[in-house]
Amino acid sequence: MAYTIWEFSTKRFRIVMTAEEEYGLDLSWDDSGEIREKIEDGLLDVFCAKCAVYLDGREISADYLGGCIYETADDFRDHMGLAAKRRADGRNYGSYFSDMVRTAIQEARDFIAKHPNPAIRAA
Secondary structure, eight states: OOEEEEEEEOSSEEEEEEEEOOOSOOOTTOTTSHHHHHHHTTSSEEEEEEEEEEETTEEEEEEEEEEEEESSGGGGGGGTTGGGSBOTTSOBOOOHHHHHHHHHHHHHHHHHHHOSOHHHHTO
16 A cells, blocks of 8 residues: 655646555665564565656656665655755765656656647646
């Protein structure tokens, strides 16, 4: 069952970030077993993040990131806004949350621009 982490809506568009069930989690990097133990004890949430853009209720793009491990799914959103900050070398900090929203929006724009229906392209 999906859990809504964040949502933004306009008249015709909706952008939704959800935590979906994760299948096939790879913990091969967890040499000590500490992370596996915390997951089994319910101290960490495991999920696949999905950011989808909907136009008039129809999903037109989505970006996924599997293998997310946080204390709560809401913590995934705590990275929101980091992309606006600059590092000492002049590059922006990254954020999975912000990157996923940007990617889903760009894919939605590409879908709209290439759609054969002029009413969709006018969205």
